Amino acid sequence: MAKNVAPDSTRRSEKSRRAIYDAALALVGEVGYPKTTIEGIAARAGVGKQTIYRWWSSKAEVLMEAFLDLGEQAGGESYAIPDTGDLAADLKAVLRATVDELKDPRFEVPSRALAAEGVVNEELGRKFVEKLLEPSLQLYVARLRSAQQAGDVRPEIDPRIALELFVSPLAQRWLQYSGPISYEYTDTLVDYALYGLAPR
Amino acid sequence: MAKNVAPDSTRRSEKSRRAIYDAALALVGEVGYPKTTIEGIAARAGVGKQTIYRWWSSKAEVLMEAFLDLGEQAGGESYAIPDTGDLAADLKAVLRATVDELKDPRFEVPSRALAAEGVVNEELGRKFVEKLLEPSLQLYVARLRSAQQAGDVRPEIDPRIALELFVSPLAQRWLQYSGPISYEYTDTLVDYALYGLAPR
Amino acid sequence: MAKNVAPDSTRRSEKSRRAIYDAALALVGEVGYPKTTIEGIAARAGVGKQTIYRWWSSKAEVLMEAFLDLGEQAGGESYAIPDTGDLAADLKAVLRATVDELKDPRFEVPSRALAAEGVVNEELGRKFVEKLLEPSLQLYVARLRSAQQAGDVRPEIDPRIALELFVSPLAQRWLQYSGPISYEYTDTLVDYALYGLAPR
Amino acid sequence: MAKNVAPDSTRRSEKSRRAIYDAALALVGEVGYPKTTIEGIAARAGVGKQTIYRWWSSKAEVLMEAFLDLGEQAGGESYAIPDTGDLAADLKAVLRATVDELKDPRFEVPSRALAAEGVVNEELGRKFVEKLLEPSLQLYVARLRSAQQAGDVRPEIDPRIALELFVSPLAQRWLQYSGPISYEYTDTLVDYALYGLAPR
DNA sequence: TTCTAACCGAGACGGTACGTCCGGTCTTCAA
DNA sequence: TTGAAGACCGGACGTACCGTCTCGGTTAGAA
Structure with missing residues (x-):
């Protein structure tokens, strides 16, 4: 046939x-x-x-x-992460911008929809990660590597894992409504992640 | 009528x-x-x-x-977090158990389904958090408070936020297929979270 | 299943x-x-x-x-064939009434539709004949039998076939647009059928 | 434009x-x-x-x-009606041949399809009659006229109507599945039509 | 001999209806 | 009065064709 x-x-x-x-x-x-x-x-x-x-x-x-296309035409190459030499400040700034974006309904509804579908549909989930999530995360990887060269982050740290310490909590609170989202919260995440929970 | x-x-x-x-x-x-x-x-x-x-x-x-009921009859009060005095070891142990659970298909499919629905349906999402997620997280809060009293965690740390440093990354990798999950990975998360990314 | x-x-x-x-x-x-x-x-x-x-x-x-139902509620037992003793007149009268009915758009469109479908769909065609056509034709059979007893139709004639001599031509002209339909035409059919084409 | x-x-x-x-x-x-x-x-x-x-x-x-084309190339000018001088025999022979043709699946399916469409689509129906049906019927007209000249059919008979007495019943039984078709049946039709139903 | 207009195969397009599945409501009957 | 059963209205599904519309390519006849 x-x-x-x-x-x-x-x-x-x-x-x-x-x-x-x-x-x-x-x-x-x-x-x-x-x-x-x-x-x-x-x-x-x-x-x-x-x-x-x-x-x-x-x-x-x-x-x-549709969402990818929206990003392409609108975002250009999205927003890069600043590198002022002050790692904590740079990360806090980007996360604050992310907080704003997550609350922008223009992005929120389709993002949620895609994320939800990706949770349940592995193929789509992986594509979502590959096309949308990972490229953004790689910006953090780059910034963290730069910080390692500057001596602000220990050299044995894996940046791909490290970034999750402050990115994933925000993501989870947003995705699952598991807690409120604010500048204060993300600032705190950065501090905790950089300096650890244990006494120094 | x-x-x-x-x-x-x-x-x-x-x-x-x-x-x-x-x-x-x-x-x-x-x-x-x-x-x-x-x-x-x-x-x-x-x-x-x-x-x-x-x-x-x-x-x-x-x-x-149905899922709540399953938990109630099967889990008893789920599993508590051990308190051996070695915070890092205790957290690593619990996260390793969580890794196993996340890979158990008996739990995986309905959990994913609920989580996905919760992403898109705020009311359900909040109920999911309240009934299933938060109770588990409170166990971490308790353990971290105990660690604060033992001097293993700085007193000004908010335990509810702190736990997200190692719990959320695992949750996100699982939910969004954004990375592989292993004992090694969760061990690393605990180390990074406790001792921070910055040089000590 | x-x-x-x-x-x-x-x-x-x-x-x-x-x-x-x-x-x-x-x-x-x-x-x-x-x-x-x-x-x-x-x-x-x-x-x-x-x-x-x-x-x-x-x-x-x-x-x-729908059509059967229409007939049931509206028609009662449709119209019987009169038996005045004058076979030719009785047949002509009924055929004239049929001509009128065939031209009534209330009946024409659905009848045509069903007939057409029955031509191409054997099962439906047979049901159409059984439920709608044959019962009407049986009225002619009865009238012709009565005529046989009265000596107006030769006894060896099969009435079920005989009726087709004047009914089928009308049916065909109507169905296939193969000729005009009028009282004159049906009167002629009856005459031809009763007295034959050959010289007497 | x-x-x-x-x-x-x-x-x-x-x-x-x-x-x-x-x-x-x-x-x-x-x-x-x-x-x-x-x-x-x-x-x-x-x-x-x-x-x-x-x-x-x-x-x-x-x-x-397609069907007309098939007829043209295959049939030549179809089959004429024999004129042996014995009208009844000639008609019976042709109708027997028609019975065979009607049962030939090569012709049956497209013929039925066209006929059915013609029932419901007046324009097509008329074209069907004009191009396919009427030419065949005219052969009967010719034969009947010849019979009139030979004195075998009454002169006041209209041959175009007369032929329907034996052709239409066969057509209707075939089209509408309103009865079985056989040589015996068509022979009977010819006899009834020629000599009438009434006693001679 | 080249140009150009048409037909041609192919198939994407905006649509309509198909026959199926399921959501959520309502009715009937048995326990 | 609850519960099993399932008919009902509604509406989306994914498919099949409709008839229209480009798109090259080929194949004339006119220039």
Whole structure:
């Protein structure tokens, strides 16, 4: 029967793709992820359902690409981490910016939706991490390596693990509503992580 | 006409409730959360749909209670955190046990399902935290307070925040597939958290 | 997994059935059979699609039953064939009435639709004949038998075949648009059939 | 802007036309008329959909022309009606041949499909009659006129109507499955029609 | 002989309806 | 009065085709 032929992407309609991204993000923002339906996206985008099914295999995938696309066009290369020489101050500044972003509804609803889907759908979760999460984390890795050269962080520390000490707590509180989020909180995280819990 | 009267819980069928819990957990384990349906639970439990709708308002709630019930009958009061006087060793031991639990499929699928639902459904998320997550975390709070009295942790440290330095990274790696999980990893987390990243 | 259980017809909603019949007949009359859809019937009847699929297996079947039902409630026992003793006059009268009915749009559209479907769908065709066509034809059989006893029709004639000489031509002209239909035409058919083509 | 220009038939691809006819007839024979789709015909014929839409306006039209074409190339001018001088024998012979043809599946499926479509689609129905049915019937007209000149049929009889007495019953039994078809049956029809039902 | 206009295969597109599945409500009957 | 059973309305699912619309490519006849 061989009908599972891959579609010809050179003939893909750019206009439709954009319309689908826009509709998907708008709907997720307006009615939430679970009430966002493929039918709804298609209708809002003025597109046939088949045009969605032809290029994506689930609404999670649509939303993921829409979100990536949003980041690409809007963010440029997102925001780098400053390197003023004062590690604690630099980290606190970035985390404060992250706090703001996490509370911005423009990003919050689709991020949550994707994160939630990723929890339950391993493939999507890994793609989410690879495409969105890890690139951001690598910025911390770079900053921590720089701090190691400056002697501000012990050389035997693995930066990829180290960054989790202050990033993951914030992430968890946000994702799971397991605690309030504030500048004070993130400042505290940085201090604890840099200087440890034990007496010095 | 008023039909929205709360059902009389004294006449509730205990057998049905157990059957529903069992069916819900079994289905989530077998086909995953999204393919678990209320109809499916009802059929498997040999129960009418109305019996589910009468006592719960969503499949997330059913699963949540089923999971709580599982914990209650099985875990007793879960496992406490040992207090041998060696804080680092105690924390490493508990986190190693947690690693094992996170990899046990009996717990993994429903936990993930609930966590994911909680990400996107704030009400459920808060209940999840309150009923399942926070009680566990309080065990760490207690252990850290004890360590403060023993002088192993600086007195100005807030234990509720401190525990996140080693608990949240593990939680995030597990939830979001953002990194591998191992005894080595959790041991490292404890060391970093206790002694900080900065040179001592 | 054994979901093909027959529905329980004692609990069937009479109101829905009637609404579906009405909607089906109305739609066929308004937009024609090919543009009548199950979704359209369901929407017009204010009924879920599943309620149609639960009780019928195709739109042809729905329409068939709707039409039968129409006949039952409206027609009583349809119209009998008069027996005045004058066979030719009686047949001519009935055929004239049939001509009028065939031209009545209230009956024409659904009849055509069913007949057409029956041409191509043997099962439905046979049901159509059994439930609608044959009972009418049997009235002619009875009248012809009476004529045989009166000596107006030769005794060796098979009435079931004989009636086709004047009924089938009319049916064919109507069904296939193969010729005009008029009182004159049907009168002629009766004369030809009774007295034959050959010189007497 | 005007794009509704009639296509230039001198540049038409004969190969495509033949392939479309073949595919249409093959598909109707294999899966039946309703499951025969334009897309299916195009795919089977190795032809773009537009090539079909350019030259025909519906699948009924395609099939009609395919069928006409089949008749032309295969049948020659179909079969004439013999004129041996014995009218009854001649008619019986032709009707017996018709019985055989009606039971030949090579003709049956597309004929039924066209007839059914014609029942419900007046335009197509009339074309069907004009192109296929009426030419055949005219052969009977000719034979009956000859019989009138020979004195075997009363002169005031209208041959176009007369032929329906034996042709239409057969047609109806076939089309509507309203009765069995056999040589005996058609022989009887001829006898009844020629000599009438009334006592001579 | 080159240009250009059309047909052609292919298939993406906006749509409509399909037949299925399930959500959540309501009704019936047995215990 | 609870509970099992399941019919009901509604609505999304993912698929199949519809008829329209590009997109190269090929294949004439006109320049």
